[in-house]
Amino acid sequence: MSERFTIAIDGPAAAGKGSISRAVAAHYGFAHLDTGLLYRAVGAKVLLGMAPEEAALTLRAEDLEASELRSPEVAQAASRVAVLPAVRAALLDFQRSFARRAGGAVLDGRDIGTVICPEAEAKLFVTASAEVRAKRRHAELAAAGETSSLAQVHADVLERDARDSGRADAPLKPAADAVTLDTSAMTLEAAIAAAIEIIDARRGGSGGA
Ligand code: C5P
Secondary structure, eight states, rough: OOOOEEEEEESSTTTHHHHHHHHHHHHHHOOOTTTTHHHHHHHHHHTOOOHHHHHHHHHOOGGOOGGGGGSSSHHHHHHHTOOHHHHHHHHHHHHHHHHOTTOEEEEEEEEEEIITTTSSSEEEEEEOOOOHHHHHHHHHHHHTTOEEEEEEEEHHHHHEEEEEOOOOOOOOOOOOOOOOEEEEOOHHHHHHHHHHHHHHTTTOOOOEE
């Protein structure tokens, strides 16, 4: 199949972007890229002492598989390196090529609809209240054996939101043509169904691939 169709899914931490993106990619048979993992992998290398730009320029596929990438420390390190224009520039071409690959692509992150792929055929801005996002992230971390308190997770989410939205280069914000999906009061299944409905409308109501 040679279809080029990009689905850009942006939003703040723990709004449900990852789960929605994976489900949407499976639904349409598209490839999926969690772009947060790129920044997390760079952040993890910086925590080990590497310079941020060098870490971004030398990133390899296997760096994205490390299990510690999901930890709160790496999340914070990711959002600190994500402020640096040289890091963002080093990761740009890979994300752009992925977005326009044949067969369709779903990318989730912070700047997909605004910077990486402004021409994306479908754009969603997935959000939820900070309280709901903190509770979800806390439950995820607890399931993975992390012991952070809910208050600490809430503070981390707010700190990352402020840094991601306040930076000069590619700040977190909805693209002008994105559809906002607030998942605060939705189950994951309902959020996935809503996302597919929005995307189907952009695909001319043609449904799955
Ligand atoms: O999505 P995730 O929580 O894994 O992202 C980790 C961090 O990477 C974010 O807090 C943000 O600072 C950065 N990021 C970004 N642009 C993206 C994806 C993630 O700046 N497209």
